[in-house]
Amino acid sequence: MPPSTSMARPPELATDAQWDRAIELTLRRLVYGAGAGLALGLIFTRSSAGRGRAMSFGLGMGVGSAYTDASREFGGVVPPLPSVLQPTPK
Numbered sequence: 001m002p003p004s005t006s007m008a009r010p011p012e013l014a015t016d017a018q019w020d021r022a023i024e025l026t027l028r029r030l031v032y033g034a035g036a037g038l039a040l041g042l043i044f045t046r047s048s049a050g051r052g053r054a055m056s057f058g059l060g061m062g063v064g065s066a067y068t069d070a071s072r073e074f075g076g077v078v079p080p081l082p083s084v085l086q087p088t089p090k
Contacts, residue, residue, distance in 0.1 A: 022070035026063070033062025 037058020041051030 018073055022066075022073065025069060026066040029062035029066040030059060031062075033058040033060070037061075 034055055035058070037055035038051065040058070041054030045051050045054060
């Protein structure tokens with residue numbers, strides 16, 4: 001007999017799905033951030049130190065954005081933006 005669609009998922013499976021999404025998001029943004037930093041480093045700097053710094057900055061941006069999104073999914077550990085910085089609704 002197939003499982004009923006009206007049955008709720010156990011909390012363990014919901015947490016596993018959250019972790020899977022968080023890990024996937026983190027890895028994807030790490031790669032995108034490193035690639036963007038490396039591309040900008042290759043375009044705008046001539047030294048290997050400058051390229052390394054640009055790549056590190058891209059990695060930091062990727063990790064920071066992934067952490068923010070993942071913490072919101074896990075219960076809002078990161079506080080929302082102050083009302084001054086939030087866009088105004090149109």
